[in-house]
Amino acid sequence: MTARSARRQEQLERAASLRAEGRTWIAIGTALQDRYGLKALVAMRLAHGWGQADAAAAWTAAWPDDPKNFKTFSSWENWPGPTGHAPSLAVLDRLAQLYQCNVADLLSRWGEHRSADDYESAEAGDAESGTLAWQVGHLELDELSRSMDHWAERLPREQRRALLLKLSTATAVAAGRSSTTPVAAMGTGPKPSELAGLWRSSYRFFSTGRAEEFEGSHRVRLRSEGDRLTGRSEPNGTGMIELDLRTDGLLVTGSWTERTATDGYYRGAVYHGIMQLVLDPAGRSMTGRWLGPDKEFAINSGDWMLTRA
Structure with missing residues (x-):
């Protein structure tokens, strides 16, 4: 067993133990993100104990007129890396239904996951900017606010409100x-x-x-x-x-x-x-x-x- 497959098996076993504890899907996905640095799209799939083929089969069963395969899920999960493809808002809505979460939960943490399994670190800054630009252009205000909440958790708690207000002011000035x-x-x-x-x-x-x-x-x-x-x-x-x-x-x-x-x-x-x-x-x-x-x-x-x- 390769190191990558062993790590994935560990992640699946961790998800199974959290399901046995009665955790919610969102809580399981968040725990996997925290522990393994996974992208939200990957974490929410693993929370259900699914491989990409399993997720594709579940999608096809739910929407037989729009079948998917594991390659499609791989492309979505590799985004915003160079080999990925950005899922449309309609796709994210269906994925949220499939994983029993909200669209914002699938976009949390804005591309901060930068391991070699995802994409080259030299391109991580551009990828994060691209993810943010996509969210601003596609998400409704309440969904974008929830995604911002996830990102804000990375700021020092005692300075969080002041820094967010500073960001809001800078955004307003840039607009004008x-x-x-x-x-x-x-x-x-x-x-x-x-x-x-x-x-x-x-x-x-x-x-x-x-x-x-x-x-x-x-x-x-x-x-x-x-x-x-x-x-x-x-x-x-x-x-x-x-x-x-x-x-x-x-x-x-x-x-x-x-x-x-x-x-x-x-x-x-x-x-x-x-x-x-x-x-x-x-x-x-x-x-x-x-x-x-x-x-x-x-x-x-x-x-x-x-x-x-």
């Missing part, structure tokens, strides 16, 4: 200040210089502490700098906001920062996030959504509108 100038996504809109001036900003948010939805309203003066629009609101009783936006045809994308009043309900708290708006072709209004973390680092979103004052 990207040096790449894309092709206009939606038609031709007014020039940024034509959008400069005074605007009324209003957005909706849910306060978990008060169990009620509220509207924040400010007057913001936008200034144009090339293809950027920056602005700061006039302070009011709730605080002030700052915007850093870029125009792309009729799309306006960027970041927002809210600094709440020191004597208000949120006592000087500072919040950051991103936003995307659709611009009225006449340049009289922008309507869209915001996204950002609350004080417990739950990701929230809501409507945001800017209208000419």
